[in-house]
Amino acid sequence: MTMGQMSRDRAFREQQPQRSIGGLFARRSRLRRVLRYGGLFAIFLVAVVLAGFLWFADSVTTLAPPLQARADAIVVLTGGYQRIDQAVELLRRGSGRRLLISGAHPTTSPAQIRRMTQSSPDLFECCVDVGYEALDTIGNASEISRWIHDHGYGSVLVVTNNYHMPRSLIELRRRDRATTYIPYPVVNSDLKHTDWYANPDVLRTLLSEYGKTLVAYARGIIGWGVGDGLRSTAKMSD
Secondary structure, X not given: OOXXXXXXXXXXXXXXXXXXXXXXXXXXXXXXXXHHHHHHXXXXXXXXXXXXXXXXXXXXXXXXXXXXXXXXXXXXXXXXXXXXXXXXHHHHHOOXXXXXXXXXXXXXXXXXXXXXXXXXXXXXXXHEEEEOOEOOHHHHHHHHHHHHHHHOOOEEEEEEEHHHXXXXXXXXXXXXXXXXXEEEEEOOOOOOOOOHHHOHHHHHHHHHHHHHHHHHHHHHHHOOOOOOOEHHHHHHHO
């Protein structure tokens, strides 16, 4: 082997580690870029979700019933006796011609609800329907939509808790875009003038409902179906 060949071989061997080191630095550089941009995106996503929650909490805590509520009919989504009390009171005032109590438990009779709301038998006999089919908010929307179309109503007052109202309206309007839904929120406590974020129970409820509302909104965008939420359908699928 000549001196020239030996020199070329030595130079080739010396270049090999440098290339390997250079490739390693390049891979590390790409990894750093991925981590940096991924971290920035994660921070942005957290900021968007947090801002959305603050907007949701503010809109919910400032919801108030309309001063002169009136529609063709009234619907109430079960989940607390205060909701039903308020809906029956609206019916007494003549704010709607008929009332649907949606999502009642099968063991709860109309007579029990009447006694609980201290209503007259005549009022319940003529103007109150009790729905037992709904299992959740999606089921409420399905049950209410059927009832509206069976009676030919064009507008309804929607009675539920203030924190539950946004998701309820999303599901109702998804089922029936032709009907006018007028929100009538039930406000259990004055969250507008209190530090609700310092109350663990209120904060937990708002966070949970915000998450459910995001899922309901996303379902409408991606077309993800989860059934009609009705008791009869659930039994058929068992």
